[in-house]
Amino acid sequence: MSLYTLFSAGLLAQFASAYTQVNVAAPFMQKNIDPIVFPGQFDKSHLHTFYGSDAVTANTNTSAELQKGCTAADNPNDLSVYWAPTVLFTADGGKTYNPVPVMRFSAYYNLGETPAEVPFPQDLQMVAGVATATTTAAMDVNAKSEWFCEGDPASAPDANGFPSQGCKTHLQQLLYFPQCVNEKTLETGYKSRDHGTPNQCPAGMKSMPQLRFSIRYDLRKVLPKGWSGTAPVKLACGPAWCSHGDFINGWTVEAAVNMVGTTLEKQHFAPVKGALRASNCKPVDADPSHGTSDYAQSVAAMSKRSVSAWGWETRSRLARLVHGA
Numbered sequence: 451m452s453l454y455t456l457f458s459a460g461l462l463a464q465f466a467s468a469y470t471q472v473n474v475a476a477p478f479m480q481k482n483i484d485p486i487v488f489p490g491q492f493d494k495s496h497l498h499t500f501y502g503s504d505a506v507t508a509n510t511n512t513s514a515e516l517q518k519g520c521t522a523a524d525n526p527n528d529l530s531v532y533w534a535p536t537v538l539f540t541a542d543g544g545k546t547y548n549p550v551p552v553m554r555f556s557a558y559y560n561l562g563e564t565p566a567e568v569p570f571p572q573d574l575q576m577v578a579g580v581a582t583a584t585t586t587a588a589m590d591v592n593a594k595s596e597w598f599c600e601g602d603p604a605s606a607p608d609a610n611g612f613p614s615q616g617c618k619t620h621l622q623q624l625l626y627f628p629q630c631v632n633e634k635t636l637e638t639g640y641k642s643r644d645h646g647t648p649n650q651c652p653a654g655m656k657s658m659p660q661l662r663f664s665i666r667y668d669l670r671k672v673l674p675k676g677w678s679g680t681a682p683v684k685l686a687c688g689p690a691w692c693s694h695g696d697f698i699n700g701w702t703v704e705a706a707v708n709m710v711g712t713t714l715e716k717q718h719f720a721p722v723k724g725a726l727r728a729s730n731c732k733p734v735d736a737d738p739s740h741g742t743s744d745y746a747q748s749v750a751a752m753s754k755r756s757v758s759a760w761g762w763e764t765r766s767r768l769a770r771l772v773h774g775a
Contacts, residue, residue: 469560470722471713472500473524477552481741483485483508484694486575488579492741495688497536497579501555503529503700504733508741513572516700520731523557527724529700534583534625534686535692537667538745545747550683553620553666556711559659559722560712561669564641564649567656569706570699576614576638576661577693578627581687590689592640595693596624600666608680611690616676620666621683625695629660648717659709662696686745702726727769 477499484495490509490754500506515685517529521581532555538547560566562758581593586735598604599617608614630640630651639652651657685692701709705724712720735743742748 459642469558469718469741470709470720471529471559472557474522474532474557476522477501477555478504478522479735480549480743481539481735482743482751483741484533484578484696485510486698487581488543493754494552496752497549497743497745497750498533498583498696499536499549499552499746500531502531505529506531506533506698507737510698511573511575512705513574513701516698517702518700518734519736520729521700522733525705525722526728527702527705527722529702530555530557530561531698532663532695534623534663534695535687536560537621537623537671538686538744539669540682541673541774543600544682548560548672549745550621550667550669553668556664558662558664559709560697564657565591565728566659566710567631567701568631568658570658570701571631571633571636572699572703572706574631574636574638574699576697577694578625578663578697579692581694582693583691584688584695585691589693592626592643593694594626595690596622597693598622604648607684607690609642610680611679612683616671616673619670620668623663623665623693625693627661627663627695627697629658630636630655631658632709634747652765655668659712686748717750721766723739 480497482492482495484498485506485508488494489511492508503519503521505516510516516531519529521529522764537550537622537745539549539550554632578586579595580590583589597612598606599613600620602618605613605615628640630639632655639655642648642650660706702724705722706725709722
């Protein structure tokens with residue numbers, strides 16, 4: 451009998467009508483690595499901003515590795531690692547770029563249209579969005595990537611997909627991840643949007659909790675005058691259309707099972723419980739001798755490689771990850 455079967459009956463009753471959320475006050479690292487798309491390599495990836503378990507390195511590929519680390523997440527049972535391309539600003543007309551301060555990273559779970567059937571498997575890896583997209587048409591509509599000014603009236607996007615007016619509070623990003631998984635192969639997919647069979651997982655997959663990134667960036671100190679027109683902002687991968695996110699599951703087995711019970715409905719918050727308790731550890735870079743946190747240096751490292759080769763390798767790796775190609 452599986453651990454899921456043992457826990458599920460009581461938990462589904464306990465957490466009727468709920469969703470859950472994990473917050474991280476600040477990233478612990480910016481670095482030119484991507485252990486999912488470019489494992490073990492330091493000259494292919496653009497700069498990413500990392501949240502969660504600090505055990506991540508360019509070679510990380512298992513939940514067990516992450517569960518040995520220190521997490522900045524407010525739920526100590528979540529030792530997952532989350533990352534996204536670093537958001538950069540320029541105050542000198544594009545001569546130099548520096549990371550935008552992060553106000554808060556939030557991982558929302560259980561936002562799918564139907565309850566989850568299975569918990570996140572150990573060692574699950576996911577990517578949402580298209581890192582090579584340079585137009586709206588090239589984006590993955592399933593990821594529903596959005597950029598807007600929190601609390602401000604909607605403004606037309608600028609030439610790069612960002613708000614065309616400066617934000618009074620925070621620049622916010624939303625990004626949705628696949629909510630279907632093949633438990634044996636760990637392939638992932640999105641539910642169908644077809645009118646005939648809506649909310650159906652691809653063949654061979656089951657529904658799991660859906661993850662959504664919600665990241666708030668604070669530009670008020672670094673760009674106090676705001677902007678009108680083209681935002682002095684870009685992603686390490688380019689315009690807003692290349693927005694993407696990555697995730698390696700580090701939830702403990704017990705907590706991952708407990709999360710399934712919070713997916714029946716999404717109107718109320720319910721905590722995900724587990725055996726681990728908060729510690730006073732401070733997340734740090736687990737491999738400080740390799741890679742760089744400097745944007746200019748990361749660009750220089752990538753410039754040594756062919757742009758066409760980089761794009762081809764990225765697309766090929768993502769196709770294998772998402773579609774099992």
